[in-house]
Amino acid sequence: MSPLIHTLRALTVAACTLALVAPATVARAEPSPAELTRRIEKSSAELERVVEAHNELREKIKDNRAAVSRLRKQIGPLEQQAAQSRADVGEMAATAYKTGNLGAVDALMHADDPASVLDRLGTLDHLTRQRQASIASYTADQQQLLDQKTRLDVTLSQQAARSKELSTTKQRIERDLAKLYEMRRQAYGRATERPASRANSADDAPAVSGQAGAAVRYAYGALGKPYAWGQDGPNGYDCSGLTSAAWRAAGKQLPHNTKMQWGVVSHISRSQLRPGDLVFYRSLGHVAIYVGDGQVIHAPTFGRNVEKRSVDLMPPYGYGRVR
Missing domain, CATH: 1.10.287 (Helix Hairpins)
Structure with a gap:
Protein backbone atom coordinates (compact mmCIF):
# COMPACT_ATOMS: atom_id res chain seq x y z
CA MET A 1 0.00 0.00 0.00
CA SER A 2 1.38 3.36 -1.01
CA PRO A 3 2.33 6.03 1.55
CA LEU A 4 -0.43 8.26 0.08
CA ILE A 5 -3.15 5.73 0.88
CA HIS A 6 -1.82 5.31 4.46
CA THR A 7 -1.94 9.08 4.91
CA LEU A 8 -5.51 9.38 3.61
CA ARG A 9 -6.70 6.57 5.91
CA ALA A 10 -5.06 8.20 8.92
CA LEU A 11 -6.70 11.51 8.15
CA THR A 12 -10.10 9.84 7.75
CA VAL A 13 -9.81 8.03 11.11
CA ALA A 14 -8.70 11.24 12.82
CA ALA A 15 -11.63 13.16 11.37
CA CYS A 16 -14.13 10.52 12.54
CA THR A 17 -12.57 10.48 16.02
CA LEU A 18 -12.83 14.25 16.31
CA ALA A 19 -16.46 14.13 15.22
CA LEU A 20 -17.23 11.64 17.99
CA VAL A 21 -15.41 13.37 20.85
CA ALA A 22 -15.94 17.03 19.96
CA PRO A 23 -18.90 18.65 21.81
CA ALA A 24 -21.91 19.12 19.65
CA THR A 25 -22.96 22.69 18.95
CA VAL A 26 -26.76 22.98 19.06
CA ALA A 27 -28.24 25.74 17.00
CA ARG A 28 -30.72 27.63 19.15
CA ALA A 29 -33.51 29.34 17.30
CA GLU A 30 -34.63 32.70 18.61
CA PRO A 31 -38.19 32.58 20.03
CA SER A 32 -40.84 33.75 17.60
CA PRO A 33 -42.77 36.98 18.27
CA GLY A 189 -38.12 46.94 20.38
CA ARG A 190 -38.84 48.85 23.62
CA ALA A 191 -39.68 47.99 27.21
CA THR A 192 -42.79 50.17 27.47
CA GLU A 193 -45.47 51.49 25.17
CA ARG A 194 -45.06 54.98 23.84
CA PRO A 195 -46.99 57.58 25.83
CA ALA A 196 -50.43 57.96 24.30
CA SER A 197 -52.08 61.26 23.53
CA ARG A 198 -54.58 61.95 26.27
CA ALA A 199 -55.44 65.63 25.79
CA ASN A 200 -58.85 66.44 27.29
CA SER A 201 -59.64 62.72 27.64
CA ALA A 202 -61.74 63.45 30.75
CA ASP A 203 -63.99 65.53 28.49
CA ASP A 204 -64.81 62.35 26.57
CA ALA A 205 -66.40 60.74 29.62
CA PRO A 206 -70.11 59.96 29.38
CA ALA A 207 -72.52 62.08 31.38
CA VAL A 208 -72.88 60.21 34.65
CA SER A 209 -74.29 61.92 37.74
CA GLY A 210 -73.12 61.82 41.33
CA GLN A 211 -70.01 60.24 42.79
CA ALA A 212 -69.93 57.50 40.15
CA GLY A 213 -69.69 60.23 37.51
CA ALA A 214 -66.67 61.76 39.27
CA ALA A 215 -64.97 58.36 39.38
CA VAL A 216 -65.65 57.71 35.68
CA ARG A 217 -64.33 61.16 34.67
CA TYR A 218 -61.17 60.53 36.64
CA ALA A 219 -60.68 57.18 34.89
CA TYR A 220 -61.06 58.83 31.48
CA GLY A 221 -58.49 61.42 32.52
CA ALA A 222 -56.01 58.61 33.26
CA LEU A 223 -56.23 57.11 29.75
CA GLY A 224 -52.80 56.80 28.16
CA LYS A 225 -50.88 57.12 31.41
CA PRO A 226 -48.37 54.32 32.07
CA TYR A 227 -48.83 51.26 34.24
CA ALA A 228 -46.69 51.81 37.35
CA TRP A 229 -46.70 49.07 39.96
CA GLY A 230 -47.66 50.13 43.46
CA GLN A 231 -48.76 53.58 42.26
CA ASP A 232 -52.13 55.33 42.49
CA GLY A 233 -51.38 58.38 40.36
CA PRO A 234 -51.28 60.97 39.21
CA ASN A 235 -48.54 59.98 36.74
CA GLY A 236 -49.00 56.20 36.70
CA TYR A 237 -51.15 53.43 38.13
CA ASP A 238 -51.43 49.74 38.73
CA CYS A 239 -54.90 48.21 38.43
CA SER A 240 -56.14 48.66 42.01
CA GLY A 241 -54.29 51.97 42.22
CA LEU A 242 -56.39 53.32 39.36
CA THR A 243 -59.72 52.21 40.82
CA SER A 244 -58.84 53.51 44.29
CA ALA A 245 -57.68 56.86 42.84
CA ALA A 246 -60.83 57.20 40.72
CA TRP A 247 -63.10 56.67 43.69
CA ARG A 248 -60.93 58.84 45.94
CA ALA A 249 -61.64 61.67 43.50
CA ALA A 250 -65.32 60.92 44.13
CA GLY A 251 -64.89 61.18 47.90
CA LYS A 252 -64.72 57.45 48.69
CA GLN A 253 -61.76 55.58 50.18
CA LEU A 254 -60.91 52.17 48.74
CA PRO A 255 -57.92 50.08 49.80
CA HIS A 256 -55.12 49.87 47.22
CA ASN A 257 -55.53 46.14 46.72
CA THR A 258 -57.87 44.15 44.48
CA LYS A 259 -58.81 41.50 47.04
CA MET A 260 -59.48 44.13 49.72
CA GLN A 261 -61.61 46.15 47.29
CA TRP A 262 -63.69 43.05 46.63
CA GLY A 263 -64.17 42.79 50.39
CA VAL A 264 -65.65 46.30 50.79
CA VAL A 265 -67.92 46.61 47.74
CA SER A 266 -71.48 45.33 47.37
CA HIS A 267 -71.47 42.32 45.05
CA ILE A 268 -73.83 42.69 42.12
CA SER A 269 -74.75 40.77 38.97
CA ARG A 270 -73.60 41.63 35.48
CA SER A 271 -77.12 42.78 34.57
CA GLN A 272 -76.90 45.40 37.35
CA LEU A 273 -73.66 46.97 36.07
CA ARG A 274 -73.66 50.73 35.76
CA PRO A 275 -70.87 53.29 35.27
CA GLY A 276 -68.54 53.53 38.27
CA ASP A 277 -68.92 49.87 39.26
CA LEU A 278 -65.83 47.68 39.53
CA VAL A 279 -65.16 44.57 37.47
CA PHE A 280 -62.82 41.94 38.93
CA TYR A 281 -60.73 39.41 37.01
CA ARG A 282 -58.12 36.63 37.47
CA SER A 283 -59.48 35.35 40.79
CA LEU A 284 -59.16 38.86 42.28
CA GLY A 285 -55.77 39.46 40.68
CA HIS A 286 -56.98 42.35 38.49
CA VAL A 287 -59.67 45.05 38.62
CA ALA A 288 -61.13 47.65 36.25
CA ILE A 289 -63.76 50.39 36.43
CA TYR A 290 -66.90 50.07 34.31
CA VAL A 291 -67.64 53.20 32.26
CA GLY A 292 -70.78 52.10 30.42
CA ASP A 293 -71.63 50.70 26.99
CA GLY A 294 -69.90 47.39 27.78
CA GLN A 295 -66.52 49.10 28.33
CA VAL A 296 -64.06 49.29 31.21
CA ILE A 297 -60.99 51.41 31.83
CA HIS A 298 -58.05 49.66 33.48
CA ALA A 299 -54.29 49.78 34.00
CA PRO A 300 -53.46 46.58 32.11
CA THR A 301 -49.96 45.48 33.03
CA PHE A 302 -46.23 46.27 33.00
CA GLY A 303 -45.04 48.27 30.02
CA ARG A 304 -48.58 49.16 28.96
CA ASN A 305 -50.71 52.28 29.27
CA VAL A 306 -54.13 52.80 30.85
CA GLU A 307 -56.70 51.85 28.22
CA LYS A 308 -60.40 51.41 27.53
CA ARG A 309 -61.46 47.89 26.58
CA SER A 310 -64.45 45.58 26.43
CA VAL A 311 -65.66 44.35 29.81
CA ASP A 312 -64.85 40.89 28.45
CA LEU A 313 -61.15 41.64 27.92
CA MET A 314 -60.77 38.45 30.02
CA PRO A 315 -63.37 36.32 31.84
CA PRO A 316 -64.76 38.43 34.72
CA TYR A 317 -64.57 37.04 38.24
CA GLY A 318 -67.32 39.28 39.62
CA TYR A 319 -68.80 42.75 39.82
CA GLY A 320 -68.96 45.24 42.69
CA ARG A 321 -70.56 48.54 43.58
CA VAL A 322 -68.79 51.03 45.84
CA ARG A 323 -70.89 51.69 48.91
Whole structure:
Protein backbone atom coordinates (compact mmCIF):
# COMPACT_ATOMS: atom_id res chain seq x y z
CA MET A 1 0.00 0.00 0.00
CA SER A 2 1.38 3.36 -1.01
CA PRO A 3 2.33 6.03 1.55
CA LEU A 4 -0.43 8.26 0.08
CA ILE A 5 -3.15 5.73 0.88
CA HIS A 6 -1.82 5.31 4.46
CA THR A 7 -1.94 9.08 4.91
CA LEU A 8 -5.51 9.38 3.61
CA ARG A 9 -6.70 6.57 5.91
CA ALA A 10 -5.06 8.20 8.92
CA LEU A 11 -6.70 11.51 8.15
CA THR A 12 -10.10 9.84 7.75
CA VAL A 13 -9.81 8.03 11.11
CA ALA A 14 -8.70 11.24 12.82
CA ALA A 15 -11.63 13.16 11.37
CA CYS A 16 -14.13 10.52 12.54
CA THR A 17 -12.57 10.48 16.02
CA LEU A 18 -12.83 14.25 16.31
CA ALA A 19 -16.46 14.13 15.22
CA LEU A 20 -17.23 11.64 17.99
CA VAL A 21 -15.41 13.37 20.85
CA ALA A 22 -15.94 17.03 19.96
CA PRO A 23 -18.90 18.65 21.81
CA ALA A 24 -21.91 19.12 19.65
CA THR A 25 -22.96 22.69 18.95
CA VAL A 26 -26.76 22.98 19.06
CA ALA A 27 -28.24 25.74 17.00
CA ARG A 28 -30.72 27.63 19.15
CA ALA A 29 -33.51 29.34 17.30
CA GLU A 30 -34.63 32.70 18.61
CA PRO A 31 -38.19 32.58 20.03
CA SER A 32 -40.84 33.75 17.60
CA PRO A 33 -42.77 36.98 18.27
CA ALA A 34 -45.82 34.88 19.16
CA GLU A 35 -43.81 32.83 21.68
CA LEU A 36 -42.31 35.97 23.20
CA THR A 37 -45.77 37.51 23.53
CA ARG A 38 -47.03 34.35 25.26
CA ARG A 39 -44.10 34.45 27.70
CA ILE A 40 -44.63 38.17 28.35
CA GLU A 41 -48.34 37.68 29.09
CA LYS A 42 -47.64 34.74 31.41
CA SER A 43 -44.86 36.58 33.27
CA SER A 44 -46.96 39.75 33.49
CA ALA A 45 -49.92 37.90 35.03
CA GLU A 46 -47.69 36.15 37.57
CA LEU A 47 -45.89 39.37 38.47
CA GLU A 48 -49.16 41.28 38.82
CA ARG A 49 -50.25 38.78 41.49
CA VAL A 50 -47.00 39.51 43.36
CA VAL A 51 -47.65 43.26 43.05
CA GLU A 52 -51.16 42.86 44.47
CA ALA A 53 -49.71 40.85 47.38
CA HIS A 54 -47.25 43.73 47.89
CA ASN A 55 -50.13 46.21 47.83
CA GLU A 56 -52.04 44.13 50.38
CA LEU A 57 -49.03 44.17 52.70
CA ARG A 58 -48.80 47.95 52.39
CA GLU A 59 -52.49 48.30 53.26
CA LYS A 60 -52.07 46.08 56.32
CA ILE A 61 -49.05 48.11 57.40
CA LYS A 62 -51.14 51.29 57.10
CA ASP A 63 -53.84 49.67 59.25
CA ASN A 64 -51.17 48.63 61.77
CA ARG A 65 -49.82 52.16 61.99
CA ALA A 66 -53.31 53.48 62.65
CA ALA A 67 -53.82 50.81 65.34
CA VAL A 68 -50.49 51.70 66.98
CA SER A 69 -51.50 55.37 67.03
CA ARG A 70 -54.89 54.55 68.59
CA LEU A 71 -53.36 52.27 71.22
CA ARG A 72 -50.75 54.84 72.21
CA LYS A 73 -53.45 57.48 72.60
CA GLN A 74 -55.46 55.12 74.81
CA ILE A 75 -52.47 54.04 76.90
CA GLY A 76 -51.67 57.60 78.05
CA PRO A 77 -54.96 58.18 79.91
CA LEU A 78 -54.94 54.57 81.13
CA GLU A 79 -51.50 55.08 82.67
CA GLN A 80 -52.77 58.20 84.47
CA GLN A 81 -55.88 56.35 85.63
CA ALA A 82 -53.85 53.38 86.87
CA ALA A 83 -51.41 55.71 88.65
CA GLN A 84 -54.29 57.46 90.42
CA SER A 85 -55.79 54.13 91.49
CA ARG A 86 -52.40 53.03 92.76
CA ALA A 87 -52.06 56.26 94.76
CA ASP A 88 -55.55 55.88 96.24
CA VAL A 89 -54.87 52.33 97.38
CA GLY A 90 -51.47 53.36 98.72
CA GLU A 91 -53.02 56.19 100.74
CA MET A 92 -55.68 53.84 102.07
CA ALA A 93 -53.02 51.35 103.17
CA ALA A 94 -50.92 54.06 104.84
CA THR A 95 -53.94 55.39 106.75
CA ALA A 96 -54.85 51.92 107.95
CA TYR A 97 -51.28 51.36 109.14
CA LYS A 98 -51.11 54.65 111.05
CA THR A 99 -54.55 54.57 112.68
CA GLY A 100 -55.29 50.89 112.92
CA ASN A 101 -58.25 49.17 111.30
CA LEU A 102 -61.79 49.91 112.44
CA GLY A 103 -63.06 46.49 113.37
CA ALA A 104 -66.43 45.17 114.52
CA VAL A 105 -65.09 44.30 118.00
CA ASP A 106 -63.74 47.85 118.44
CA ALA A 107 -67.08 49.25 117.38
CA LEU A 108 -68.90 47.16 120.00
CA MET A 109 -66.49 47.65 122.89
CA HIS A 110 -66.31 51.44 122.66
CA ALA A 111 -69.97 52.05 122.07
CA ASP A 112 -71.89 54.05 124.73
CA ASP A 113 -75.32 52.87 123.69
CA PRO A 114 -77.01 50.48 121.25
CA ALA A 115 -77.66 53.28 118.74
CA SER A 116 -73.96 54.10 118.70
CA VAL A 117 -73.18 50.44 118.05
CA LEU A 118 -75.42 50.49 114.97
CA ASP A 119 -73.88 53.74 113.74
CA ARG A 120 -70.38 52.37 114.11
CA LEU A 121 -71.26 49.13 112.36
CA GLY A 122 -72.89 51.09 109.53
CA THR A 123 -69.77 53.23 109.15
CA LEU A 124 -67.61 50.11 109.17
CA ASP A 125 -69.70 48.54 106.43
CA HIS A 126 -69.53 51.72 104.32
CA LEU A 127 -65.75 52.02 104.69
CA THR A 128 -65.27 48.34 103.85
CA ARG A 129 -67.31 48.72 100.65
CA GLN A 130 -65.32 51.84 99.73
CA ARG A 131 -62.03 50.05 100.23
CA GLN A 132 -63.18 47.02 98.27
CA ALA A 133 -64.31 49.26 95.41
CA SER A 134 -60.99 51.11 95.41
CA ILE A 135 -59.02 47.85 95.32
CA ALA A 136 -61.25 46.43 92.55
CA SER A 137 -60.85 49.63 90.52
CA TYR A 138 -57.08 49.53 90.99
CA THR A 139 -56.95 45.90 89.82
CA ALA A 140 -59.16 46.59 86.78
CA ASP A 141 -57.16 49.67 85.76
CA GLN A 142 -53.87 47.79 86.01
CA GLN A 143 -55.23 44.88 83.96
CA GLN A 144 -56.67 47.17 81.29
CA LEU A 145 -53.33 48.95 81.00
CA LEU A 146 -51.48 45.64 80.76
CA ASP A 147 -53.88 44.38 78.04
CA GLN A 148 -53.44 47.51 75.94
CA LYS A 149 -49.67 47.37 76.22
CA THR A 150 -49.73 43.70 75.16
CA ARG A 151 -51.86 44.59 72.13
CA LEU A 152 -49.41 47.36 71.26
CA ASP A 153 -46.44 44.97 71.49
CA VAL A 154 -48.18 42.42 69.23
CA THR A 155 -49.10 45.14 66.71
CA LEU A 156 -45.55 46.49 66.62
CA SER A 157 -44.21 42.95 66.12
CA GLN A 158 -46.60 42.41 63.18
CA GLN A 159 -45.52 45.73 61.76
CA ALA A 160 -41.85 44.77 61.83
CA ALA A 161 -42.51 41.37 60.20
CA ARG A 162 -44.65 42.88 57.46
CA SER A 163 -42.13 45.62 56.75
CA LYS A 164 -39.42 42.98 56.29
CA GLU A 165 -41.68 40.94 53.99
CA LEU A 166 -42.54 44.09 52.05
CA SER A 167 -38.85 44.76 51.40
CA THR A 168 -38.30 41.18 50.20
CA THR A 169 -41.31 41.33 47.88
CA LYS A 170 -40.17 44.64 46.43
CA GLN A 171 -36.75 43.19 45.60
CA ARG A 172 -38.38 40.24 43.86
CA ILE A 173 -40.65 42.49 41.80
CA GLU A 174 -37.75 44.67 40.67
CA ARG A 175 -35.66 41.61 39.74
CA ASP A 176 -38.48 39.93 37.79
CA LEU A 177 -39.51 43.21 36.20
CA ALA A 178 -36.03 43.67 34.70
CA LYS A 179 -36.39 40.26 33.00
CA LEU A 180 -39.88 41.09 31.77
CA TYR A 181 -38.77 44.41 30.29
CA GLU A 182 -35.91 42.65 28.51
CA MET A 183 -38.42 40.27 26.90
CA ARG A 184 -40.52 43.24 25.83
CA ARG A 185 -37.47 44.85 24.23
CA GLN A 186 -36.81 41.65 22.29
CA ALA A 187 -40.42 41.38 21.15
CA TYR A 188 -41.39 45.02 20.56
CA GLY A 189 -38.12 46.94 20.38
CA ARG A 190 -38.84 48.85 23.62
CA ALA A 191 -39.68 47.99 27.21
CA THR A 192 -42.79 50.17 27.47
CA GLU A 193 -45.47 51.49 25.17
CA ARG A 194 -45.06 54.98 23.84
CA PRO A 195 -46.99 57.58 25.83
CA ALA A 196 -50.43 57.96 24.30
CA SER A 197 -52.08 61.26 23.53
CA ARG A 198 -54.58 61.95 26.27
CA ALA A 199 -55.44 65.63 25.79
CA ASN A 200 -58.85 66.44 27.29
CA SER A 201 -59.64 62.72 27.64
CA ALA A 202 -61.74 63.45 30.75
CA ASP A 203 -63.99 65.53 28.49
CA ASP A 204 -64.81 62.35 26.57
CA ALA A 205 -66.40 60.74 29.62
CA PRO A 206 -70.11 59.96 29.38
CA ALA A 207 -72.52 62.08 31.38
CA VAL A 208 -72.88 60.21 34.65
CA SER A 209 -74.29 61.92 37.74
CA GLY A 210 -73.12 61.82 41.33
CA GLN A 211 -70.01 60.24 42.79
CA ALA A 212 -69.93 57.50 40.15
CA GLY A 213 -69.69 60.23 37.51
CA ALA A 214 -66.67 61.76 39.27
CA ALA A 215 -64.97 58.36 39.38
CA VAL A 216 -65.65 57.71 35.68
CA ARG A 217 -64.33 61.16 34.67
CA TYR A 218 -61.17 60.53 36.64
CA ALA A 219 -60.68 57.18 34.89
CA TYR A 220 -61.06 58.83 31.48
CA GLY A 221 -58.49 61.42 32.52
CA ALA A 222 -56.01 58.61 33.26
CA LEU A 223 -56.23 57.11 29.75
CA GLY A 224 -52.80 56.80 28.16
CA LYS A 225 -50.88 57.12 31.41
CA PRO A 226 -48.37 54.32 32.07
CA TYR A 227 -48.83 51.26 34.24
CA ALA A 228 -46.69 51.81 37.35
CA TRP A 229 -46.70 49.07 39.96
CA GLY A 230 -47.66 50.13 43.46
CA GLN A 231 -48.76 53.58 42.26
CA ASP A 232 -52.13 55.33 42.49
CA GLY A 233 -51.38 58.38 40.36
CA PRO A 234 -51.28 60.97 39.21
CA ASN A 235 -48.54 59.98 36.74
CA GLY A 236 -49.00 56.20 36.70
CA TYR A 237 -51.15 53.43 38.13
CA ASP A 238 -51.43 49.74 38.73
CA CYS A 239 -54.90 48.21 38.43
CA SER A 240 -56.14 48.66 42.01
CA GLY A 241 -54.29 51.97 42.22
CA LEU A 242 -56.39 53.32 39.36
CA THR A 243 -59.72 52.21 40.82
CA SER A 244 -58.84 53.51 44.29
CA ALA A 245 -57.68 56.86 42.84
CA ALA A 246 -60.83 57.20 40.72
CA TRP A 247 -63.10 56.67 43.69
CA ARG A 248 -60.93 58.84 45.94
CA ALA A 249 -61.64 61.67 43.50
CA ALA A 250 -65.32 60.92 44.13
CA GLY A 251 -64.89 61.18 47.90
CA LYS A 252 -64.72 57.45 48.69
CA GLN A 253 -61.76 55.58 50.18
CA LEU A 254 -60.91 52.17 48.74
CA PRO A 255 -57.92 50.08 49.80
CA HIS A 256 -55.12 49.87 47.22
CA ASN A 257 -55.53 46.14 46.72
CA THR A 258 -57.87 44.15 44.48
CA LYS A 259 -58.81 41.50 47.04
CA MET A 260 -59.48 44.13 49.72
CA GLN A 261 -61.61 46.15 47.29
CA TRP A 262 -63.69 43.05 46.63
CA GLY A 263 -64.17 42.79 50.39
CA VAL A 264 -65.65 46.30 50.79
CA VAL A 265 -67.92 46.61 47.74
CA SER A 266 -71.48 45.33 47.37
CA HIS A 267 -71.47 42.32 45.05
CA ILE A 268 -73.83 42.69 42.12
CA SER A 269 -74.75 40.77 38.97
CA ARG A 270 -73.60 41.63 35.48
CA SER A 271 -77.12 42.78 34.57
CA GLN A 272 -76.90 45.40 37.35
CA LEU A 273 -73.66 46.97 36.07
CA ARG A 274 -73.66 50.73 35.76
CA PRO A 275 -70.87 53.29 35.27
CA GLY A 276 -68.54 53.53 38.27
CA ASP A 277 -68.92 49.87 39.26
CA LEU A 278 -65.83 47.68 39.53
CA VAL A 279 -65.16 44.57 37.47
CA PHE A 280 -62.82 41.94 38.93
CA TYR A 281 -60.73 39.41 37.01
CA ARG A 282 -58.12 36.63 37.47
CA SER A 283 -59.48 35.35 40.79
CA LEU A 284 -59.16 38.86 42.28
CA GLY A 285 -55.77 39.46 40.68
CA HIS A 286 -56.98 42.35 38.49
CA VAL A 287 -59.67 45.05 38.62
CA ALA A 288 -61.13 47.65 36.25
CA ILE A 289 -63.76 50.39 36.43
CA TYR A 290 -66.90 50.07 34.31
CA VAL A 291 -67.64 53.20 32.26
CA GLY A 292 -70.78 52.10 30.42
CA ASP A 293 -71.63 50.70 26.99
CA GLY A 294 -69.90 47.39 27.78
CA GLN A 295 -66.52 49.10 28.33
CA VAL A 296 -64.06 49.29 31.21
CA ILE A 297 -60.99 51.41 31.83
CA HIS A 298 -58.05 49.66 33.48
CA ALA A 299 -54.29 49.78 34.00
CA PRO A 300 -53.46 46.58 32.11
CA THR A 301 -49.96 45.48 33.03
CA PHE A 302 -46.23 46.27 33.00
CA GLY A 303 -45.04 48.27 30.02
CA ARG A 304 -48.58 49.16 28.96
CA ASN A 305 -50.71 52.28 29.27
CA VAL A 306 -54.13 52.80 30.85
CA GLU A 307 -56.70 51.85 28.22
CA LYS A 308 -60.40 51.41 27.53
CA ARG A 309 -61.46 47.89 26.58
CA SER A 310 -64.45 45.58 26.43
CA VAL A 311 -65.66 44.35 29.81
CA ASP A 312 -64.85 40.89 28.45
CA LEU A 313 -61.15 41.64 27.92
CA MET A 314 -60.77 38.45 30.02
CA PRO A 315 -63.37 36.32 31.84
CA PRO A 316 -64.76 38.43 34.72
CA TYR A 317 -64.57 37.04 38.24
CA GLY A 318 -67.32 39.28 39.62
CA TYR A 319 -68.80 42.75 39.82
CA GLY A 320 -68.96 45.24 42.69
CA ARG A 321 -70.56 48.54 43.58
CA VAL A 322 -68.79 51.03 45.84
CA ARG A 323 -70.89 51.69 48.91
